[in-house]
Amino acid sequence: MRVSTNLRTTYEAMLATLGDRDDVIGQGDPDEWAFEMKWDGIRTMARVEEQDGRTAVGLTSRNHKDQGPGYPEIVDGLGRAVSGKAVLDGEIVALDTRGRPSFARLQQRMNLADPREIGRAVKRVPAQLFLFDVLEQDGEPLVDLPYTERRERLQALVTENDAVKVPPAFEGDFDGAWESSKDLGLEGVIAKRRSSRYAVGRRTRTWIKVKHVRTQEAVIGGWRPGRGRRAGTVGSLLLGVSDGDSRMRYIGRVGTGFSERDLDDLHDRLERITRKTSPFADIPRADARDAHWVTPRLVGEVEFAEWTNDGRLRQPRWRGRREDKDPSQVRRE
DNA sequence: TTCCGACAGTGGGGTCGCAAT
DNA sequence: ATTGCGACCCCACTATCGGAA
Numbered sequence: 255m256r257v258s259t260n261l262r263t264t265y266e267a268m269l270a271t272l273g274d275r276d277d278v279i280g281q282g283d284p285d286e287w288a289f290e291m292k293w294d295g296i297r298t299m300a301r302v303e304e305q306d307g308r309t310a311v312g313l314t315s316r317n318h319k320d321q322g323p324g325y326p327e328i329v330d331g332l333g334r335a336v337s338g339k340a341v342l343d344g345e346i347v348a349l350d351t352r353g354r355p356s357f358a359r360l361q362q363r364m365n366l367a368d369p370r371e372i373g374r375a376v377k378r379v380p381a382q383l384f385l386f387d388v389l390e391q392d393g394e395p396l397v398d399l400p401y402t403e404r405r406e407r408l409q410a411l412v413t414e415n416d417a418v419k420v421p422p423a424f425e426g427d428f429d430g431a432w433e434s435s436k437d438l439g440l441e442g443v444i445a446k447r448r449s450s451r452y453a454v455g456r457r458t459r460t461w462i463k464v465k466h467v468r469t470q471e472a473v474i475g476g477w478r479p480g481r482g483r484r485a486g487t488v489g490s491l492l493l494g495v496s497d498g499d500s501r502m503r504y505i506g507r508v509g510t511g512f513s514e515r516d517l518d519d520l521h522d523r524l525e526r527i528t529r530k531t532s533p534f535a536d537i538p539r540a541d542a543r544d545a546h547w548v549t550p551r552l553v554g555e556v557e558f559a560e561w562t563n564d565g566r567l568r569q570p571r572w573r574g575r576r577e578d579k580d581p582s583q584v585r586r587e
Numbered sequence: 588t589t590c591c592g593a594c595a596g597t598g599g600g601g602t603c604g605c606a607a608t
Numbered sequence: 609a610t611t612g613c614g615a616c617c618c619c620a621c622t623a624t625c626g627g628a629a
Binding site: 366507567 | 591592593596597598599600601602603604
């Protein structure tokens with residue numbers, strides 16, 4: 255039986271810089287890069303140790319919370335997958351019915367405290383640990399080795415099982431990896447410089463994440479006032495799309511992507527088209543609480559990661575007004 | 588000089604646990 | 609019983625600043 259201990263992790267995860275295709279292929283030799291899929295889950299530093307003759311496993315999230323107790327199947331799997339001591343970097347994921355990592359499913363595993371509750375959740379939504387780096391092996395620090403050598407060490411070190419995987423890294427062309435990630439319905443691609451060291455706790459351009467982006471036109475049906483620095487202007491916009499009906503279908507809020515000029519401009523325009531009632535057919539009470547309603551006349555464009563199960567924008571950001579669009583023509587794409 | 592990376596501070600969706608109503 | 613709120617997870621973005629390139 256493996257135990258999950260509250261082992262303190264001494265490493266902060268290395269982070270990738272957000273970029274686009276040109277940031278990767280636009281400079282230098284394309285062979286300098288390796289490509290991995292971007293997994294949508296919980297970034298986790300894993301430590302395997304020997305303690306009193308037993309294998310002890312620690313899992314730590316990015317803000318230093320002990321994740322071991324919440325994922326007993328991974329603790330057990332990691333104990334079987336690795337012999338000896340190691341510090342490994344990876345992502346806890348929960349796969350959907352089509353085999354894609356689903357953050358929505360994984361959320362059902364978060365914040366559970368009661369062991370019986372966790373036991374039931376393991377059966378309902380099993381989680382896996384996808385490993386993509388090794389920082390230390392049997393006490394030997396590996397962070398200064400180049401990526402390619404750490405990859406070799408990782409693959410030799412880990413014996414995969416149900417709960418622990420080492421997903422492949424692709425050499426060669428970005429476009430191939432990009433298309434694969436798209437076909438598989440994944441978030442995007444992480445490009446890693448093959449010669450690069452593991453920069454503990456830092457965000458550098460030796461790792462570049464390139465994400466699939468969606469765009470959607472939306473009608474502003476209201477807004478919420480800002481707080482702190484944004485007091486006196488717009489906090490977020492309440493967005494909708496036409497359903498062919500007189501009232502709009504609510505698709506969520508957007509509160510980032512504005513410059514200070516954008517905020518002033520929007521605030522000005524919105525104040526002039528104020529009305530008393532909600533233009534949405536279906537907005538939840540919580541979202542409507544401190545809303546200021548407006549006549550649905552202004553159209554804008556947002557970028558976002560994906561639609562949530564509830565038909566809301568996930569990770570939305572404002573891209574600007576679309577004066578060329580008629581509100582009644584704005585549909586969900 | 589320019590640019591990179593770190594920080595702080597704003598905002599989002601979703602889940603769970605717990606206190607207030 | 610319902611509602612509200614914070615803690616965790618994921619995150620985008622703006623604005624600023626110091627120091628590296």
